[in-house]
Amino acid sequence: MNLNSENKTILIAPLNWGLGHATRCIPIIKALQENNFTPIIASDGIALELLRKEFPYLKTLELPSYQIEYAKNGKNFKWKLIKSLPKMLEAIREEKNIVKKWIKKYEINGIISDNRLGVFSKNIPSVFITHQLNVMTGNTTWITSKLHQHIIKKYKACWVPDINAQLNLTGKLGHIENNTLKVQYLGPLSRMHKMALPIQYDLMVILSGPEPQRGLLETHLKEEVKRFQGKVVFIKGIIESKQIKEQIENVTYYNFMKTRQLEQTFNESKKVLCRSGYTTIMDLVKLNKKAFFIPTPGQYEQIYLAEKLQKEGLVPYSTQEDFKIEDLSQIDQFKGLPELDTTVNWEELFKVF
Missing domain, CATH: 3.40.50.2000 (Glycogen Phosphorylase B;)
Structure with missing residues (x-):
């Protein structure tokens, strides 16, 4: 103090x-x-x-x-x-x-x-x-x-x-x-903290970033997760006055989550599918979570980070247009992000x- x-x-x-x-x-x-x-x-x-x-x-x-x-x-x-x-x-x-x-x-x-x-x-x-x-x-x-x-x-x-x-x-x-x-x-x-919680979701999808790219990725991934075998939590990254929760088959959708709920959901998820934004990367380091990245098209910084971390054998990535849900199987071949102080x-x- x-x-x-x-x-x-x-x-x-x-x-x-x-x-x-x-x-x-x-x-x-x-x-x-x-x-x-x-x-x-x-x-x-x-x-x-x-x-x-x-x-x-x-x-x-x-x-x-x-x-x-x-x-x-x-x-x-x-x-x-x-x-x-x-x-x-x-x-x-x-x-x-x-x-x-x-x-x-x-x-x-x-x-x-x-x-x-x-x-x-x-x-x-x-x-x-x-x-x-x-x-x-x-x-x-x-x-x-x-x-x-x-x-x-x-x-x-x-x-x-x-x-x-x-x-x-x-x-x-x-x-x-x-x-x-x-x-x-x-x-x-990071605003996140690692917690020893039982796994509730096989996959957490979390979207972020400005429009129209956030919306384009949401549309693409809504189709792709239909083929995913397991429980999915899908956070759209749309900040609205009220939180909206929607269940469609094996996928639970939220428009947004505040920090405490988001932290819990991260900890309860086995794998994460997200942008390669730097703040997300820092959260994943803190939570020691394995992930798959889809960088924002045209955003050089996110593409550079995704390429760097894949080259280092830490996290795989795909372009937005080429991503298929089957690509997530690559996660197991990568080490995951390092634990840093x-x-x-x-x-x-x-x-x-």
């Missing part, structure tokens, strides 16, 4: 890009509270909705949307992103002005930004969280990485949720040569404030 925090107010702002940035901020928000800080949560869209459900008693604020749109065809992902760049830059400018006002209004003493580029102040300690010191964008990786590193340099610290060792999860994404950034490796961050020295990290 940090007794020097004097109940300082910390603004924590995750990017609304799927649910990963929001969910990995959950353990940070809890750690802030445990160390006598007062967190204020800021985001937009489903990321903000999710955090409001997790922390109904905390102050939440709405930031402008980056309006990131995914292409239906993965090959067009980069061009769709480039097209939405002017809107995104406008949102970042707006974000900067809003944050400036909030610092005065809410007497904010520090900032934690999870990939929100406009959430920063020169006047108070500002920390940036990312697992991408290098930003993969195919043949433009060098320029996107340089631009990202230029932004990170402004911050007082950069927290990377991985370990700085030969055996690590992010590879080239989270480790750079000749590093001049103020990087601190936290170890994998996930204890974080929050007191030491929070000294930045």
